[in-house]
Amino acid sequence: MPLRCLCCDRKVGSDDGLCPVCWHGMAFIERPVCHRLGTPFAYDVGEETWSPRAITSPPVFDRLRSVAFYEGSAQRLVLAFKFGGRRELARPMGKWMSNAGRELLDPDSLIVPVPLHWARMISRRFNQAAALAQVVAKECGGTYEPDLLKRRKRTRRQVGLSAEERRKNVRSAFGVDKARLDRLDGRHVVLIDDVITTGSTITACTKALLAGGAASVDVLTFALADPSQSDAVSEISP
Template identity: 70%
Template sequence: MPGSGRKWIDVPRAGARLALDFLLPMRCLSCDRRVGTEDGLCPVCWQKMQFIEKPWCYRLGIPFTYDVGEDAWSPRAIASPPVFDRLRSVAFYEGPARDLVLALKFSRRRELAGPMGRWMSRAGKEFLGEQSLILPVPLRWVRLLSRRFNQAADLAKVIAADCGGQYEPDLLRRRKRTRQQVGLSAKDRHRNVRSAFGIDKERESELQGRHVILIDDVMTTGSTVTACSKTVLAAGAASVNVITFAIADPSLRSADEAVKP
């Protein structure tokens, strides 16, 4: 009866859902095992996923082995402060995290951008908001043409929708062709992306005083996000923070000591 507070079940819709689950059961995002929730990992992959959690370095998001406070910096951040303000990542680039990145990028499983982007949004929630200007790390047009999509742009779009920020996929551009970063040394990576990025002169005003969030799928030595950060800061951005799905640099695996700056 109306007003009784009783919730009625839509039997046809519930039946259709059960039939769909039977015919197309929900699968683990990484290994394809059956799971009970949509866009989730099975228990095995969840255990193998090396999530990055607090306590961590305030600047680089590197996990500490013990809690030393919210604003502690790792020795690496003190010795070589990054150009960007803060880096936050979901997991280390190994196991299921690596599988997800490769599946999105090379197997064209673009549906993975949804759950991956939402994980990234949670990782960067401390600096994400409606005032954020969200920029994906761009691809050179030749590579974009061959791949047909930019995985960083797919992730950035999801993050912007989640936090209400402004998504601008074309504001930051790659203006020269670079070699693939895979297999290059840290020094060669930095040299490879030097002066590789730019902002359209007619659009520089859009960066004035803005809080920029750079989005990429994985960070290794940080050469790409550093080059991008320098570009947007030089164009007038007030700050730059970075969110990646994974960190691949083995030297960022942990920070055993912490220092209050």
């Protein structure tokens, strides 16, 4: 079997994953980054520095890390993975995530995917966040916990909603499974999703986990929508 680029199907010489063109098209998020929001700084400002946005409106989670901005090759990979039936992308995408989020991950971490409502689960057949979380858990030795967080109600799609509508849409949409509260108590959680397009979903999940007894919540996503290009992430913060 000739090796193929994960993104465009061109032949490639090694199993690195991407051909040079698609590699160039990945807007990797390079360090140094904001300690809280994971957004890159133009120059090195030292360890654990917060961006102005993190200072003015700190997020409910501790830290966010993502592999790349949601554009170019990263966007193509996400769409192929989520809607194109390319489930095998979970492995390379999850490995990139483990690397991008290495300072968040620990063998003691609980690796929790953002849940999909069962009705959407049926129509799409799999939860892409859960597939990524499984790979991340395997890579870091953490515990994969797909059933801790429950989606209580089916939410409207967030696309096209204002920031306030988004918050309302997902408010109380998530809760911790009461039968599993003891597994969460005092633990560090790394919440996993494919893209952070609406910070409101991540915020609602984080609040549910903290209310359920988690000691701390970090967030790891494959892609981050560029805040300068999308109002969707201007409300990463609550």
